[in-house]
Amino acid sequence: xxxxxxxxxxCFLFIFVTAxxxxxxxxxxxxxxxxxxxxxxxSHHLLDTHDFGLYSYVNDAGEHIHIGFPLxxxxxxxxxxxxxxxxxxxxxxxxxxxxxxxxLYHGKIYKTNAEGEIRYDEHHHAAxxxxxxxSITKNVLVIFLVGLLIFFMFGRMAKSYKNDALPKGMGRLxxxxxxxxxxxxxxxxxxxxxxxxxxxxxxTVFFFIWIINLLGLTPLGVNVTNNIAVTxxxxxxxxxxxTFTANKNYWGHIFWMPGVPWPMKIILxxxxxxxxxxxxxxxxxxxxxxxxxxxxxxxxxxGLMFIFKNWLGSSLSFGLAFVLALLELLVAALQAYIxxxxxxxxxxxxxxxxxxxxx
Amino acid sequence: xxxxxEQFSLGLFFWQLVLFVVLVLLLKKFAWKPILDAVxxxxxGIKGALESAEKAKLDMQNLQADNQKLLKEARAEREEMxxxxxxxxxxxxxxxxxxxxxxxxxxxxxxQSAIESEKKAAIAELKTQVAxxxxxxxxxxxxxxxxxxxxxxxxxxxxxxxxxxx
Amino acid sequence: xxxxxxxxxxxxxIGAGIGIGRIGGQAMEAIARQPEASGKIQTxxxxxxxxxxxxxxxxxxxx
Numbered sequence: 001x002x003x004x005x006x007x008x009x010x011c012f013l014f015i016f017v018t019a020x021x022x023x024x025x026x027x028x029x030x031x032x033x034x035x036x037x038x039x040x041x042x043s044h045h046l047l048d049t050h051d052f053g054l055y056s057y058v059n060d061a062g063e064h065i066h067i068g069f070p071l072x073x074x075x076x077x078x079x080x081x082x083x084x085x086x087x088x089x090x091x092x093x094x095x096x097x098x099x100x101x102x103x104l105y106h107g108k109i110y111k112t113n114a115e116g117e118i119r120y121d122e123h124h125h126a127a128x129x130x131x132x133x134x135s136i137t138k139n140v141l142v143i144f145l146v147g148l149l150i151f152f153m154f155g156r157m158a159k160s161y162k163n164d165a166l167p168k169g170m171g172r173l174x175x176x177x178x179x180x181x182x183x184x185x186x187x188x189x190x191x192x193x194x195x196x197x198x199x200x201x202x203x204t205v206f207f208f209i210w211i212i213n214l215l216g217l218t219p220l221g222v223n224v225t226n227n228i229a230v231t232x233x234x235x236x237x238x239x240x241x242x243t244f245t246a247n248k249n250y251w252g253h254i255f256w257m258p259g260v261p262w263p264m265k266i267i268l269x270x271x272x273x274x275x276x277x278x279x280x281x282x283x284x285x286x287x288x289x290x291x292x293x294x295x296x297x298x299x300x301x302x303g304l305m306f307i308f309k310n311w312l313g314s315s316l317s318f319g320l321a322f323v324l325a326l327l328e329l330l331v332a333a334l335q336a337y338i339x340x341x342x343x344x345x346x347x348x349x350x351x352x353x354x355x356x357x358x359x
Numbered sequence: 360x361x362x363x364x365e366q367f368s369l370g371l372f373f374w375q376l377v378l379f380v381v382l383v384l385l386l387k388k389f390a391w392k393p394i395l396d397a398v399x400x401x402x403x404g405i406k407g408a409l410e411s412a413e414k415a416k417l418d419m420q421n422l423q424a425d426n427q428k429l430l431k432e433a434r435a436e437r438e439e440m441x442x443x444x445x446x447x448x449x450x451x452x453x454x455x456x457x458x459x460x461x462x463x464x465x466x467x468x469x470x471q472s473a474i475e476s477e478k479k480a481a482i483a484e485l486k487t488q489v490a491x492x493x494x495x496x497x498x499x500x501x502x503x504x505x506x507x508x509x510x511x512x513x514x515x516x517x518x519x520x521x522x523x524x525x
Numbered sequence: 526x527x528x529x530x531x532x533x534x535x536x537x538x539i540g541a542g543i544g545i546g547r548i549g550g551q552a553m554e555a556i557a558r559q560p561e562a563s564g565k566i567q568t569x570x571x572x573x574x575x576x577x578x579x580x581x582x583x584x585x586x587x588x
Contacts, residue, residue: 151386
C-alpha cells in the first residue's frame with residue numbers, strides 16, 4: 001500500500017515536472033506571435049540536434065542563449081571530419097574544419113563557402129552539398145545511454161541469479177515482464193519449438209522502445225522514437241530476421257499460395273510479396289506516428305496554457321495535459337508491446353510448420 | 360511522405376542499427392541467456408518438485424491402499440482361521456460325541472450281554488439249586504414214604520398213573 | 526497541405542476511428558460474454574487495432 005502510494009506520488013510529481021519543464025522552455029519574453037513560436041518550438045523539439053540542449057532562451061539583448069553541452073560531429077567528406085558541435089554554434093556561425101566550411105541549416109549540416117552561404121533550389125530547399133553525417137547527435141547519445149542502462153539493469157539481474165534462484169532488487173520488477181514477453185508474446189505467436197531463437201531480439205526491442213519512450217516524456221526533451229530513422233532501423237531488423245529465418249513453408253505461402261486455383265496464385269504472389277514489406281513498414285510508421293502525434297498533442301495543449309492567458313482556459317489545458325501525459329505513459333508501454341507483439345507474429349509466420357492440408 | 364523522407368537521417372539510422380545490434384548481442388550473452396536459463400531451471404525445479412510431491416502422494420495412496428488391502432486380507436484370514444477353528448471344534452465335539460456314543464453303546468451292549476449271561480448263569484444256578492432242593496426234598500419225602508410198605512406201593516401206583524399220562 | 530489532402534486525412538481518421546471503435550466495442554462485448562477469455566480477446570483486439578492504425582497512419586502520411 002505504501003509502495004503504491006509513493007508510486008502514485010512519484011508519477012504525479014513526474015508528470016507535473018514534465019509539464020512544467022516543457023512549459024518553462026516556452027515562456028520567452030518576446031513580443032512575437034506566440035502561436036507561431038509555439039509551433040516552431042514543437043517542430044524544433046521533435047527534431048534531432050547536434051548538441052545536447054537542456055534549456056534555451058532569448059536574453060534582454062535579443063541573443064539566443066543555449067544551455068547544454070556540445071556533442072562530436074562526424075562527417076564523411078573526402079575523409080573523416082571530426083569536430084565539436086560548438087563550432088556550428090546552433091547554426092549561427094560557420095564551422096571551419098581542415099579548410100572546409102560547414103553550416104547547420106534546419107538541423108542538417110551543409111557544406112558552404114567561407115561566408116556560410118546557403119543556395120536554394122526552386123522548391124526553396126537548400127541545394128548545397130550535404131556531406132554524410134555520422135555525428136553523435138543528441139539521439140545517438142540517448143540511444144547509447146539507454147543501451148548502457150538496459151545492459152546494466154539486466155546484467156545485474158542476470159548476476160543475481162547466480163547465487164539464488166530468485167532475482168533480487170530490480171530483477172523482481174523486471175522478471176514478470178520478461179516472463180510476460182516469453183509466455184504471452186513469444187510462445188503463443190512463435191510456438192514452443194522456435195521461440196528461443198527470437199527471445200533476445202524481442203526482449204531487447206521491448207525494453208529499448210519502452211524505456212526510450214518513457215525517457216521522451218521526461219523534461220530532458222529527448223525524442224528518439226519519433227525519428228523515422230530509428231523506427232526504420234528497428235523495423236528493418238524485424239524484416240531481416242523474418243526473411244532470414246523463414247522456412248520453406250513461409251516462402252511457399254508467398255509465391256505459391258496453397259489451396260487456391262492457379263490463376264489466383266499468380267495474382268496473390270505479388271500481393272503477398274508486397275505484404276512482406278508492408279508489414280515491417282506499418283511497424284515503423286506506427287511507432288513513429290504514435291510517438292510523434294503524442295508529443296505534438298501534448299505540447300500543443302501545454303502551449304495552449306500560455307495562449308489562453310486566463311485562469312479558466314489555462315487550468316483546463318493543464319488538466320487536459322495532465323490526463324494526456326498519463327495517456328502517453330500508457331502509449332509508451334503499449335507501443336513497445338505492439339511492436340514486440342507484431343514482430344513475434346511475423347517471426348511466427350516465418351517459422352510456422354506446414355499444416356494447411358485440410359484447407 | 361515527402362517530409363518523412365526528407366527528415367530521414369542516415370547517420371541516426373546507422374548509429375541506431377549498430378548500437379541496437381550490439382546491444383542485442385551483448386544482452387544475449389550477458390543478460391537474456393543467463394536470465395532465461397535461470398528462470399527455466401527454476402521452473403524445471405518447481406515442476407520437478409511438484410511432480411515428485413505428486414508421486415509421493417500417489418505412493419502414499421498406494422501404500423495406504425496396500426495397507427487397507429493387507430488389513431482386509433488379514434481380517435479375512437483371521438475370519439477364515441476362526442471359522443476353521445470353529446469347524447474343528449465342532450468336528451471334534453461331534454467326533455467325541457460319536458465316539459462316546461459308540462463307546463456307550465458298546466458298553467451297554469457288553470453290560471447287557473454280561474447281564475444276560477449272569478442272568479442265564481443265575482437261572483442255571485437257580486435251576487440246579489431248585490433241582491437239588493427238589494431232589495433233597497424228594498429224597499426226604501421218599502425216605503419217609505418208603506418206610507412203610509403200603510405207602511410205597513401207593514406211590515408207585517400214582518407214579519405209574521402219572522407216567523401213563525405222560 | 527491542400528484542401529483535398531485535408532479532406533482525405535479527415536476521412537481516413539473517421540474510417541480508422543470507426544474501425545477501432547468497433548473493435549473495442551466488440552471486444553468488450555466478447556469479454557462480457559466470456560470473461561475467462563479476456564486475455565486472449567485483449568491480445569487479438571490490440572493486434573487488430575494496431576493493424577487498422579497502421580493503415581490509417583500510412584494513408585495519413587500519403588495524404
